[in-house]
Amino acid sequence: MASPENSHDWLTEHGDYLYRYALARLRDPHLAEDVVQETMLAAMQGSGYAGKSSPRTWLTGILKHKIIDQFRRQSREVLLETPEEVADEAPGMDEFFHDDGHWSEPPQAWGEPASLLQQDQFLQTLQDCMDRLPKKLARIFLLREVEETDNEEICKELDISPSNAWVMLYRARMGLRKCLEMNWLGAR
Amino acid sequence: MMLNCKQASHLLSQSMERKLPLWQRLSLRLHLMLCDACTQFSRQLHLLRAAIGRLGRRLENDETLKLSDEARRRITAAMASRSASDAEARRNPDQNLTD
Numbered sequence: 001m002a003s004p005e006n007s008h009d010w011l012t013e014h015g016d017y018l019y020r021y022a023l024a025r026l027r028d029p030h031l032a033e034d035v036v037q038e039t040m041l042a043a044m045q046g047s048g049y050a051g052k053s054s055p056r057t058w059l060t061g062i063l064k065h066k067i068i069d070q071f072r073r074q075s076r077e078v079l080l081e082t083p084e085e086v087a088d089e090a091p092g093m094d095e096f097f098h099d100d101g102h103w104s105e106p107p108q109a110w111g112e113p114a115s116l117l118q119q120d121q122f123l124q125t126l127q128d129c130m131d132r133l134p135k136k137l138a139r140i141f142l143l144r145e146v147e148e149t150d151n152e153e154i155c156k157e158l159d160i161s162p163s164n165a166w167v168m169l170y171r172a173r174m175g176l177r178k179c180l181e182m183n184w185l186g187a188r
Numbered sequence: 189m190m191l192n193c194k195q196a197s198h199l200l201s202q203s204m205e206r207k208l209p210l211w212q213r214l215s216l217r218l219h220l221m222l223c224d225a226c227t228q229f230s231r232q233l234h235l236l237r238a239a240i241g242r243l244g245r246r247l248e249n250d251e252t253l254k255l256s257d258e259a260r261r262r263i264t265a266a267m268a269s270r271s272a273s274d275a276e277a278r279r280n281p282d283q284n285l286t287d
Binding site: 021141 | 205253
């Protein structure tokens with residue numbers, strides 16, 4: 001079992017790393033602080049650090065579970081509010097398409113991927129667009145894309161059907177690309 | 189079956205999640221051959237994936253991002269209070285049962 005002295009050393013040595021790791025996934029400083037606290041408290045309990053991996057790897061493993069718990073709590077709340085909204089085949093997409101199914105504003109060429117990914121301004125605009133997405137879409141999208149959780153896992157963790165997950169990810173991507181075209185391509 | 193762009197875009201997004209059934213892959217391929225807008229959309233999806241991954245790694249490696257002193261104090265206090273109550277429980281195991 002971890003002694004309390006050990007745990008405090010872990011906070012000193014790995015606290016900032018754990019915070020950044022959580023921030024990259026939750027994109028919310030307060031939530032990130034909360035899951036670091038939950039991680040440290042969990043690390044003090046149970047069978048503790050067995051020395052099979054580095055303390056950082058072990059702590060990060062605990063943190064991952066706490067992040068998923070956080071996603072699950074938040075997503076349950078918002079999903080319960082709007083169960084029917086995600087049930088249709090492709091709901092809420094009318095702003096992007098004409099009645100005949102054609103794009104109302106056809107997607108534009110964005111340029112060379114390798115060079116775009118080097119551009120701070122492109123990445124910053126993407127970050128701003130993420131912040132503007134509805135929270136539940138942003139969370140499932142981050143869980144999928146940064147945590148690289150596969151679809152089956154997402155459905156299990158968030159207790160939603162695969163088609164719900166596909167629709168939510170679709171809506172997140174549609175929202176992001178539209179936002180990027182308006183705020184980055186449009187501003188270029 | 190001929191897909192329209194709305195259907196094609198939904199399938200393209202799904203194809204980022206799972207391997208589509210053969211007939212859907214073929215319908216999509218046919219649609220993409222004829223549709224520049226959906227071809228761009230498909231490129232955008234892959235670029236989004238790459239860019240989101242890069243943003244995440246950038247945050248993760250940004251050493252200027254630190255736990256605030258206030259958060260650190262709060263967490264330290266929560267840990268101290270937890271180990272104090274654990275110690276208390278060890279000293280008074282019977283009392284703890286009725287709490």
